[in-house]
Ligand code: SF4
């Protein structure tokens with residue numbers, strides 16, 4: 261089943277209240293109360309008995325302890341063996357009970373910032389090629405990211421109209437994510453492209469998974485950045501020089517909702533001649549970068565950053581590749597301090613093409629124009 265069809269089928273099984281406020285929805289019929297989702301949660305150390313009790317509380321729409329302990333990493337959706345999506349219920353109940361990882365003033369500031377990035381379109385040379393969306397993340401991405409043979413001829417779009425607001429799955433306000441979904445898809449559809457490549461995983465997941473799940477027609481194919489890089493590198497053939505490095509990957513939490521994208525990352529690593537460091541906090545055991553905790557729980561946020569960096573170094577990585585612009589901007593400084601080179605995934609591909617040297621490529625702070 262295609263991702264969109266799967267998501268739509270999932271949506272149709274949701275309760276009415278979840279259809280109004282939720283992410284997709286917790287499928288209680290699928291939940292066998294095994295407790296695996298919460299015994300594997302990186303934020304708590306629950307026994308199987310406690311995990312089952314929590315799940316039963318969630319099923320009753322109760323104020324389970326996990327609502328306050330949850331760091332919104334979404335790992336439980338991926339670890340559930342039946343695909344019941346427990347995070348969707350957790351997220352919905354966080355909103356219902358006003359449990360948020362960020363203060364009201366910070367949530368307001370995030371919304372204001374997201375709404376104030378000017379729309380910008382640079383029309384590419386070939387209208388048959390996709391558009392590349394940088395959404396509101398242009399300042400968090402590597403400078404001149406798209407000035408590369410990898411994106412030659414693509415139309416480049418950025419600004420508030422092209423941002424999905426998936427961030428609110430982390431702020432405890434998933435209804436805002438849903439509220440903006442239709443407009444987000446319309447704005448992208450107006451570009452008239454068959455395919456849209458997303459530089460931000462959040463927006464990819466909205467277009468490929470969530471919007472179809474909400475019943476919104478998506479008239480273009482959503483392409484994950486790593487998927488596009490695979491295509492572009494494959495076309496370059498012998499121009500690609502294998503880097504011969506061992507590098508760690510910082511998996512973005514949102515890809516728990518689109519786990520197939522992690523295989524695209526594997527392919528980018530293979531095509532660039534990079535060994536993906538077999539570290540503890542990767543794949544199913546990936547650990548959030550901690551950016552969402554920075555305001556209310558700065559110690560926990562720092563701990564997550566340090567755990568990820570120490571883990572990468574322990575497993576012999578000389579660099580950390582990022583697929584999410586927020587993780588990249590947030591962790592670049594600490595990575596540099598620890599001697600671990602931060603590299604955004606598109607820059608890794610550029611290095612293999614010889615466009616830029618293999619060296620640390622940290623996020624450079626710059627003002628929003
Ligand atoms: S949501 Fe999934 S993992 Fe969690 S208890 Fe239910 S079936 Fe088990």
Ligand code: SF4
Pocket residue numbers: 297300301302303304326329330331332333334335336337347350
């Ligand atoms: S989203 Fe992450 S932190 Fe929250 S309950 Fe699920 S696994 Fe635990």
